Amino acid sequence: MRNVLLIARRELAAYLRTMSGYVIIAVVLFADGLAFNFLALPGPARKSSEVLGVFFWATSGLTMACAIFLSMRLIAEERQTGTVSLLYSSPVRDVEIVVGKFLASLGFLLLFLVSTLYMPALIAIYGKVSLGHVVSGYFGVTLVGASSLAIGTFGSALTRSQVVAVVLSAVMCLALTTFHLLAPVTDRPLTEIVMQLSWYGHFEGFRVGLVHLKDVVYFALVTFLGLFAATRVLEARRWR
């Protein structure tokens, strides 16, 4: 655990000391503001909970994008600059490297999520929102972010190019998000499987203020699998 925290601390400091993380957050925050202004607010009078639901829907997608860009450097940059030799030649397990980096990126992603709080606050000022709905929505968005970061970490472990890492991670996240679109063209039991594999259905509950254990387990499982795969890639690189 000491090594995990040590790596996480250094990685988080790297995010805070360099501009790239702030730029990513600023761009995504700007896009989230636009989405809030043009998707959540306009149209006929609606219940505050509906507006909040649209906000969480947009924010979940942008959180995914933010996570993909934040995670692109995690391992690819270490390989690009050669600093991975330091980690490989130190008494640190590969899983500690992966989890440490993941936790740092999750910490920085939370900074983005905290920055979006002003939007639910605006809804609360001009309408009526339940704290439970806000907490549930943010919990769901955090789970989406964690899953995306884990997949992004895996993508970053696969290549030394950060651009390639972004593309690989985006393809994987997009596939998981859009699995449900295959449902109309598949028969049972495949229909049920593609519906269960898709993020879409699993985020819906959080979006409207409901926390289901199966949804939490789903995102936890995706996160675990992403980190597990990243760890295996690091281990495999020692043999290549």
Added chain:
Amino acid sequence: MIQVDGLTKHYGERAAIKDLSFNIEKGEVIGFLGLNGAGKSTTLKVLGCVLLPTSGKVVIDGFDVSKDPHEIRKRIGFLPDTPPLYDEMTVEGYLRFVAELRGVAKADVPARVADAMKKTALTERKDDVIATLSHGFRQRVGLAQALVHNPRLLILDEPTGGLDPVQIVEMRELIRALKGEHTVLVSSHILAEISQICDRFLVIQQGEIIARGSEEDLSKQLGGAGTVEIELSGAAQKAVDALKAVPHVTDVVVVRLDGERASLKVETDAEVRPALVKALVNAGVDVLRVDRAASRLEHIFLKLTHGKEAA
């Protein structure tokens, strides 16, 4: 300290190193010589537990690389050919991070970091951001990170790479100062550089060890051939004639004449330095200095590698 037996490492189908076997004793400074692509870095990466071997056995300080890499990693300091530095960190912050990563107890970290900075003359640059350092200082930080946890074995892959002549001398002095305290394995293709700091050499070519031993041993393998530099006081021509009469001398050249003093270069095909001195003394010439030429190891290395290629 290190026992390597039948070490082989494949990258896909290609064997980067083939069936290497050698032993290194505690406290030795070993030079690992080879042309680019000969397999030096791969061997050092396996010894540094960065890569795992395809086959063969590597035991360091009693621990097997394949079975106990963690135990070995605690005992080694590894400087790869590109120093593994985080540009956004300060020198001291980076070394603190590495010390903790390598398992130094938290209470001991400040003292270890201070010691590593002192040994590598970085104390005055401790607050500098690494991105702002020159190449020479970056190499020093790389060396400092390798020794910050006081490892028993130091593995230095081309530590003088890309340095200017002054920086090379400084780096050589830094490595020389580590002798005795650590077992050091250092690779380079600037052969004259490591000839001055190493006890023994391993010469690697196309993934195989083609020669091993001290500079003297390697020289003997080639019949002691090489260049001897002589500085003397007295009649230069008399000295040239005396030297030419010594068996195994193939050529004598006067390099510099400065009044009574002269510098000569003597080409030989065997180790004949005692005979050269005797011949000069008998000829009544005062000998000021007799030394092997700085490029002698390079000469040996070129002969060995060319011989291998020809074979």
